[in-house]
Amino acid sequence: MMARRWLERLLPFRRLSAQGVMGMNRRNIAYISRYNPRRLYPLVDDKLKTKRLALSHGVTTPELLGIVEHQYEVVRVARLVSGLKNFCIKPAKGSGGKGILVVSRVDEGTFYRSNGQELALRDLERHVSNILAGLFSLSGAPDVAVIEALIEADEALLDYSYEGVPDVRVIVFRGFPVMAMMRLSCAASHGKANLHQGAVGVGIDIAGGGAVRAVQRDKPIRVHPDTGKDLLSLQVPQWQTLLELACACADMSGLGYLGVDLVLDRRRGPMLLELNARPGLTIQLANGAGLLPRLRLIERMEQVEQLSIAQRIAYVREHFAPAVLIDTAQIFSAA
Amino acid sequence: MRSHRTPVYLLVIVLLVAGTLLTWYRHAMFDVPWLPGEKRQIWSVEAQVDFVAFGKPVKASLAIPDSQPGFKRIGEHTASPGYGLAFVEHPSGRRAEWSIREAHGPQTLYYQVEMLVDPETREPRMETAPRLRPVHHDGPRATVANLILERARERSADPYTLARELIHEFNQQNQSASLLTQDKPRGAWLVDLLHMAGVPAREVQALNLEDGRRRQVPVSLLQVFDGENYQLLDMRSGRVVQRHDQLLWEYYSAPLLDVIGGRNSRAHFSMIEQEVPVNRMLEEGTFPTAQNLLDFSIHSLPLSEQALFKGILLIPVGVLIVSLLRILVGVRTSGTFMPVLIAIAFIQTSLLTGLAGFILIVGAGLMIRSYLSRLNLLLVARISAVIISVIVMIAVFSVLSFQLGLTEGLKITFFPMVILAWTIERMSILWEEEGPKEVLTQGGGSLLVALLAYVAMSNDVVRHLTFNFLGLQFVIMALVLLIGNYTGYRLLELRRFQPMIGERT
Numbered sequence: 128m129m130a131r132r133w134l135e136r137l138l139p140f141r142r143l144s145a146q147g148v149m150g151m152n153r154r155n156i157a158y159i160s161r162y163n164p165r166r167l168y169p170l171v172d173d174k175l176k177t178k179r180l181a182l183s184h185g186v187t188t189p190e191l192l193g194i195v196e197h198q199y200e201v202v203r204v205a206r207l208v209s210g211l212k213n214f215c216i217k218p219a220k221g222s223g224g225k226g227i228l229v230v231s232r233v234d235e236g237t238f239y240r241s242n243g244q245e246l247a248l249r250d251l252e253r254h255v256s257n258i259l260a261g262l263f264s265l266s267g268a269p270d271v272a273v274i275e276a277l278i279e280a281d282e283a284l285l286d287y288s289y290e291g292v293p294d295v296r297v298i299v300f301r302g303f304p305v306m307a308m309m310r311l312s313c314a315a316s317h318g319k320a321n322l323h324q325g326a327v328g329v330g331i332d333i334a335g336g337g338a339v340r341a342v343q344r345d346k347p348i349r350v351h352p353d354t355g356k357d358l359l360s361l362q363v364p365q366w367q368t369l370l371e372l373a374c375a376c377a378d379m380s381g382l383g384y385l386g387v388d389l390v391l392d393r394r395r396g397p398m399l400l401e402l403n404a405r406p407g408l409t410i411q412l413a414n415g416a417g418l419l420p421r422l423r424l425i426e427r428m429e430q431v432e433q434l435s436i437a438q439r440i441a442y443v444r445e446h447f448a449p450a451v452l453i454d455t456a457q458i459f460s461a462a
Numbered sequence: 463m464r465s466h467r468t469p470v471y472l473l474v475i476v477l478l479v480a481g482t483l484l485t486w487y488r489h490a491m492f493d494v495p496w497l498p499g500e501k502r503q504i505w506s507v508e509a510q511v512d513f514v515a516f517g518k519p520v521k522a523s524l525a526i527p528d529s530q531p532g533f534k535r536i537g538e539h540t541a542s543p544g545y546g547l548a549f550v551e552h553p554s555g556r557r558a559e560w561s562i563r564e565a566h567g568p569q570t571l572y573y574q575v576e577m578l579v580d581p582e583t584r585e586p587r588m589e590t591a592p593r594l595r596p597v598h599h600d601g602p603r604a605t606v607a608n609l610i611l612e613r614a615r616e617r618s619a620d621p622y623t624l625a626r627e628l629i630h631e632f633n634q635q636n637q638s639a640s641l642l643t644q645d646k647p648r649g650a651w652l653v654d655l656l657h658m659a660g661v662p663a664r665e666v667q668a669l670n671l672e673d674g675r676r677r678q679v680p681v682s683l684l685q686v687f688d689g690e691n692y693q694l695l696d697m698r699s700g701r702v703v704q705r706h707d708q709l710l711w712e713y714y715s716a717p718l719l720d721v722i723g724g725r726n727s728r729a730h731f732s733m734i735e736q737e738v739p740v741n742r743m744l745e746e747g748t749f750p751t752a753q754n755l756l757d758f759s760i761h762s763l764p765l766s767e768q769a770l771f772k773g774i775l776l777i778p779v780g781v782l783i784v785s786l787l788r789i790l791v792g793v794r795t796s797g798t799f800m801p802v803l804i805a806i807a808f809i810q811t812s813l814l815t816g817l818a819g820f821i822l823i824v825g826a827g828l829m830i831r832s833y834l835s836r837l838n839l840l841l842v843a844r845i846s847a848v849i850i851s852v853i854v855m856i857a858v859f860s861v862l863s864f865q866l867g868l869t870e871g872l873k874i875t876f877f878p879m880v881i882l883a884w885t886i887e888r889m890s891i892l893w894e895e896e897g898p899k900e901v902l903t904q905g906g907g908s909l910l911v912a913l914l915a916y917v918a919m920s921n922d923v924v925r926h927l928t929f930n931f932l933g934l935q936f937v938i939m940a941l942v943l944l945i946g947n948y949t950g951y952r953l954l955e956l957r958r959f960q961p962m963i964g965e966r967t
Contacts, residue, residue, distance in 0.1 A: 138953075138956060139956065139963050140950065140951050140956070142963045143951055143955070143956065143959055143962065143963060144951075146959075146962050146963070148951075148955075148959050148962055150949075150950065150951040150952060150955050151792065151952060151955065152789060152948050152949050152950060152951070152952065153949040153950070156947070156949050157949055198840070249838065252838075253838045256840055256841075257841060260840055260841030260842060261841065262841050262891065323896075324896065342961070345958055345960075345961070346961065347961055411959070411962065412958075412959065412961060412962065415961075415962065417962070
């Protein structure tokens with residue numbers, strides 16, 4: 128008896144599962160491999176294919192400025208980027224934000240990255256040829272370099288991010304948006320919005336679009352480490368539109384369990400950044416809630432295909448409001 | 463949800479049952495013990511004779527060993543389709559003689575002998591000194607031979623030290639010694655000189671016994687007698703060779719292999735160590751050979767393949783450990799099964815040498831790679847350059863350590879170089895993108911997994927079980943399938959989701 132209690136304290140697996148936290152193994156077996164048909168992976172693993180798919184469904188994506196497909200075309204990089212004030216170079220099949228080079232300013236032939244690092248044209252060409260050789264792609268397969276226009280972050284979000292554009296990650300399961308977070312780049316993440324590189328993750332109330340809590344490197348934080356802004360004051364603008372867009376993107380991809388990454392552009396509004404067939408688990412930490420209770424609720428539903436996007440969002444708003452908000456609502460009603 | 467998983471569990475059960483039954487069958491029917499140690503050690507040595515026949519009658523004669531001090535011959539067989547065979551007792555030792563009327567093209571003949579390790583065995587013929595024979599040389603050679611013998615005699619006290627000093631004379635590369643070796647090989651001269659000095663001696667062909675070695679050639683040793691006793695000396699270094707790890711293959715100064723009617727003939731040897739239960743050996747006087755399909759054992763293969771399998775059958779154990787650590791614990795490694803390959807290298811190099819070598823090569827490789835990245839090269843060319851530098855580094859380390867007298871350092875060549883080069887490339891990308899901390903995490907994770915795999919794979923019990931019970935492979939397979947079904951948390955996820963545990967209970 129003592130030994131069992133001692134073991135439980137040492138390895139509190141029970142308390143994790145009581146919170147409904149989903150682990151890596153369960154995600155891989157019970158959700159990704161069950162709900163995501165392998166043949167659909169290329170659609171999301173290749174950003175060019177995602178872009179084409181989005182185009183045919185009328186979903187906005189960042190503007191495509193050029194593609195470099197072969198090594199001999201690398202010299203074209205100079206022509207493709209001439210006259211641009213800013214742009215970014217991405218591998219079409221990159222994963223986890225690897226190989227994304229953001230040039231935020233161009234000055235007399237010198238390219239400045241968002242963190243101020245200076246690059247020459249030669250460095251850009253080397254980066255492109257690394258991409259083509261498959262350095263950043265999932266299995267080292269030959270890849271294609273994509274040059275895209277930079278996104279200009281919505282003004283409401285400017286203060287929450289440092290050196291980069293914040294994006295919204297929505298986990299969509301069987302067409303239902305189940306959990307969301309905002310990813311804010313900071314100095315530690317070198318302007319990238321990838322959590323494992325040190326970006327801040329802010330859990331977003333799926334019902335109202337307000338911040339719930341925030342984490343950096345899996346630890347809770349309260350203010351943005353660079354801008355000092357109170358993270359809990361974050362309210363995502365156009366939340367309803369973003370949710371609708373996330374559902375539409377999930378529907379067009381055909382995947383049952385995916386992460387939809389959206390951005391809010393100052394001029395062009397909500398757009399699709401990329402789709403992810405293997406979304407990470409840190410979103411649970413950012414929200415202070417496990418994914419499993421929500422996933423199980425939706426897993427039990429039948430004939431979800433017949434529900435419209437509006438119906439699904441309504442269902443989610445009703446069932447997945449975070450506990451914290453309910454608490455404040457009670458406080459208000461008591462007052 | 464249940465129905466999804468049923469086939470997997472069925473397969474697991476089938477594998478478990480089949481594996482356990484096969485294992486039990488091997489244990490019960492063939493008396494293979496569960497643990498190593500409660501048995502006798504047997505060396506199986508296989509000689510493979512290759513030659514090219516040109517359509518004429520062929521006679522091949524191979525010297526074969528007999529019981530000798532420390533080893534008792536308990537069985538021998540041959541494989542030579544179409545050939546007539548006889549074991550002949552010559553005054554110049556035992557020989558296996560194959561014959562055929564007509565043969566074309568490449569021919570392969572096998573001879574296999576089982577030697578039981580037995581310190582009690584004596585062999586009078588082998589232990590008696592050869593009769594001293596008169597040696598006559600004339601002209602300048604006689605003078606030189608006398609000179610060398612005189613010099614060595616002055617510096618020696620007994621037959622053994624005389625033999626050692628003679629070898630030193632030959633090693634000194636002076637004119638007199640090289641004059642002699644123009645005429646006859648060193649071994650023949652050493653025997654002659656010792657006989658001139660009244661010391662019985664002969665040249666013998668011996669095999670260095672090392673488990674799992676393939677394509678060995680025998681080494682020539684000098685057997686020097688001092689009355690009742692003798693010692694074996696290495697003819698190059700003059701050192702005394704330990705008797706218990708040398709199997710003397712030919713000891714009558716007769717040719718090892720003699721082929722009439724063929725050319726390009728050569729013999730090479732494979733050997734493995736086997737442990738056979740004492741009671742079984744007493745019953746049959748030999749060790750078991752495969753009889754039917756149920757006795758599905760590696761032991762029915764030729765020895766050189768058996769030696770190979772001894773290593774291969776350990777890989778599933780390493781793979782199982784990788785799955786355990788990645789799925790249940792959540793250790794991150796660079797390259798999924800790279801740790802298994804490193805562990806195999808560790809087994810060949812011994813642990814400390816392997817660890818030092820690995821860290822040295824990867825460390826130096828990272829430095830070279832960071833320079834290469836400034837040269838703006840294409841990826842494939844860059845990795846090729848890293849592979850070449852890894853090979854050059856290994857060569858330099860080997861030469862350096864040999865010069866410093868650290869023969870251990872030579873074992874660095876066992877590392878899989880292409881894999882190392884990829885590891886270096888991946889780690890340096892990781893360094894640039896995620897910083898040195900991630901490199902340490904993944905590199906350390908890989909090393910940790912490799913260490914654990916090494917501990918398991920080099921364990922005597924594990925080696926014994928995997929080699930003797932093929933059924934265990936099914937059990938390992940079943941375990942891997944079971945692990946593949948685990949949907950629970952990984953151990954390290956406890957730390958990752960720590961903030962979620964702390965909140966409410």
